[in-house]
Amino acid sequence: MATAPTSRFITAGTGDPTQPRAKGPRLSAHLPRVILYALLTLFCIYYLLPLYVMVANSLKPLSEITAGGMMALPDAWTLAPWQSAWSTAQIGVEATGLRPYFINSLVMVIPAVAISTILGALNGYVLTKWHFRGATLIFGLLLFGCFIPFQMVLIPMARMLGLMGLSGTVPGLIFVHLVYGIGFSTLYFRNYYAAFPTELVRAAQIDGAGFFRIFWRILLPSSGPIAVVCIIWQFTNIWNDFLFGASFADFDSQPMTVALNNLVNSSTGVKEYNVHFAGALMAAAPTLLVYIVAGRFFVRGLMAGSVKG
Amino acid sequence: MGFLDIKQATKSYGAVKVLHETDISVEEGEFLVLVGPSGCGKSTLLNMIAGLEDVTSGDIAIKGRSMLGVKPADRNIAMVFQSYALYPNMTVRGNISFGMEMHGLAKPEREKKIEAVAELLQITQLLDRKPGQLSGGQRQRVAMGRALTRDPDVFLFDEPLSNLDAKLRVDMRTEIKKLHHKLGTTIVYVTHDQIEALTLSTRIAVMYGGHVQQLGTPKEVYDNPANMFVAGFMGSPSMNLFPAKVAQANGAPAAEVTLRNGETALLPFAGGSMAGHDGRDIILGIRPEAITDRDGADRNSNAVHMIEATVELTEPAGSDTFVVTHMGGRDITGRFRADVQVEAGDRFPFAINMEKAVVFDPETEARVA
Structure with a gap:
């Protein structure tokens, strides 16, 4: 009967067991990953910001926007802008909404x-x-x-x-x-x-x-x-x-x-x-x-x- | 006139002629195998019979009716493809049923035929699976099942076994042969595997370079090859072909063969053939099984000649041992019984059965005797 090769032979040669391990393996090993995720999160926020501004401002009264609070969440939540845009806003010469x-x-x-x-x-x-x-x-x-x-x-x-x-x-x-x-x-x-x-x-x-x-x-x-x-x-x-x-x-x-x-x-x-x-x-x-x-x-x-x- | 007649059929793509004038007449119930290396025109010829390729000139007729301009669906043929060509979006049942549906068979009739075919091919338990869930052998069966429901005049097989592993291929080969015996339908079968050709066929057309090199029964093609191509292509290991010269031995014509050390040996032709060709250069063709040890030689032959030669190599193959020596500047393979004690470097007497020898012209490569 033929003997199957053991895993010992297959894995031999990969890695070097004589190399002493670094003292703090956890942090140094994970650091690149942490930086990567931090960067990705940053870019994610950067790209989502316009969407946030649009959604947030479409849900607040005009007065809150003109008062300069563009980045803030609405104080008084309202769907009125949506209703207006959909059915009553002035489009060109007619007030039909979109x-x-x-x-x-x-x-x-x-x-x-x-x-x-x-x-x-x-x-x-x-x-x-x-x-x-x-x-x-x-x-x-x-x-x-x-x-x-x-x-x-x-x-x-x-x-x-x-x-x-x-x-x-x-x-x-x-x-x-x-x-x-x-x-x-x-x-x-x-x-x-x-x-x-x-x-x-x-x-x-x-x-x-x-x-x-x-x-x-x-x-x-x-x-x-x-x-x-x-x-x-x-x-x-x-x-x-x-x-x-x-x-x-x-x-x-x-x-x-x-x-x-x-x-x-x-x-x-x-x-x-x-x-x-x-x-x-x-x-x-x-x-x-x-x-x-x-x-x-x-x-x-x-x-x-x-x-x- | 046969059942399937190929008359002077040719195929050209632009200026390139891939199939030269071909005449084959197939009788009803025959199993014709088109065999040859890649690019020899065998698949083209099959596609022309199927109607998937146009005939450039000449004619193809089934049951005496010319098939020129007849659509594949109206030729009453069925085809099994190399890749099986099962419709991936349909179940096995759908695949088998599709052709009958297209031909307007009613549903109960279709169901009945599907059951019958599934039983014949033992695929009943697979009917509701998709082709992607089947193994190669199972797909092969489904492809055959699809073809069988058509009750075709002619079955066309395009290298149906070449995608299977070696063992399955042998099993399916046997099954195809059994199926042919059971159904008796006319089959045209394309392969590049000469063993498949020899085992399955009732007749073989050996093709090369767009020409039919030889058309005959497996035995004719094997024993009496028409030219050097057929001799070398059919049989495994292939026929030994090596240069020799016609000479005289005791007043009878013989082939003079050069051995490794420059010695020459004389092999008298059986039945006095090649008389009057003294001095002519020839190519001698001898199959491995006609070169053997003394005890393994054919006892019924009265033209067995012994030549002492050096063994270069032995290749034990279980049932036989292939022994390689050197003649006429080429490696020559002989088929010995497995229990013959022979080793590389030995001087050994080879028994050569000249009854089985064939002779070719070195220039034209055509058969001389």
Whole structure:
């Protein structure tokens, strides 16, 4: 019978037992770690400070802010600034609050994200699993589209939207974001599907599944991680976009970002900082929520895409 | 006309021709193995039969019906892939059922077939698991199960055993052969493993460089290789191929072989073949089992010749001992019985059975005799 090597032989040679131990091993060994955590805590506070200021000041009356207590917690807690920002504050010429614009943004972002993600997945599937002449060129052009600065397309896009009869409407904004989004979503899905075994597609072909069946039944169910990455990316970009919203929307179709700007810039007497803070938090809430809900998939998806692809 | 006919089929990618004009006719119930090294075109040919690759020119017909332009799903074939290609998001049941679902079978009928196939392959207890939870051998069975439900005209196997460990591979090989005996379905099987080819097939197509080098039964391919490639590729350890010269020994043609110390030995050809080729340079091919010790030699052969040579190396392999010596400038391996007392450095009489010897032309590498 063969004898298994004992652990004594395996560990021999690691470490030097003859070396005398330092007198205070605990402190000297832990010191770097203590410093590290102290630094990390410091930076953490530094980064969280703006959020604290926003939350704290959105919950106090204006008088407390103008009195100079910006860093202090509210003396008299109040939700009034939030109510005001949501439903009564002056946005541009009308005192509607941010609510209609929040709804505009939702109506814009949901179809834009959904459609660009699905089209990106389809593109990725075709580009990797159904080789055709010029596939590389088309992918190259889509990729190129990702890197065209927004400002460059403003005037041609305005003209296009005019011709299509979509200028100043929410569908127009959806269209613009769709066009910009497809490049990125295609990039994500193409790289993800490049690592997806082609033999599975072939097996499904022999099993009798057609183009769309293979997509729905075989590829999409395995695309969870990359879909999350794509959705987070698209959602954040489209929700936070200001330029397209400011350029292509009318008063009644403006997204949240533009309305927030109007709220802050509408000067009727005093600047209501507490209302502004509340409005800014409202504008940031959805993206924050998406990150919190899907964030752990985000990192996982990015890793999956990069390591395999 | 056979059951599966490959007629003058070729495949080119742009200017590169990966499969040259190929003609193979497979009878119903045959087990054809396409064997060859990587890049020989065997998998390409299989994919062409499956319809996953287009045929550049020529034709492939199943049951007399041309398959050009017919989709893989409509060819009534089933395929087992090297990576098994199980759908990771479905259970084993879903995997087996998928093809039948796509072909519009009703659910109760599908369930019945799944049960039958699961029982045949002994995977009933795995039906509700996902492929990720299965071992390699189990995945292999599921992949076969998926193929079996189709009742296909032709089964296609693309190196199905090469991802398994050595022992499991041998077990699964036996199972595939049993399955073939039980079902009698026509099988085309691609492998790079010549042992798999010899053990499984009823016929073998040895491929190299996009050409079928030889098509024949395992015995034909093994005993009568058409050229040096087939001779060297089939068999393990491979056939000894070494240079010799045709000479005369007692008035009969013989191969003159140079030994390590410069001595020459004469090996008369069996049955007087190679007459009239005096002085010609040849490559002599002798399988290891035809080079052995005196007592291990084939008693039915009347062309066993003894040559005294120095043993360079012995490789005990349990059931046999492989003994290496030197002839014609090459290492020559002989297969001895395990209990023969022989050691490196010994002068030892080697018994060479010239009935089993084959002769190749050193220029064309084609078979001469």
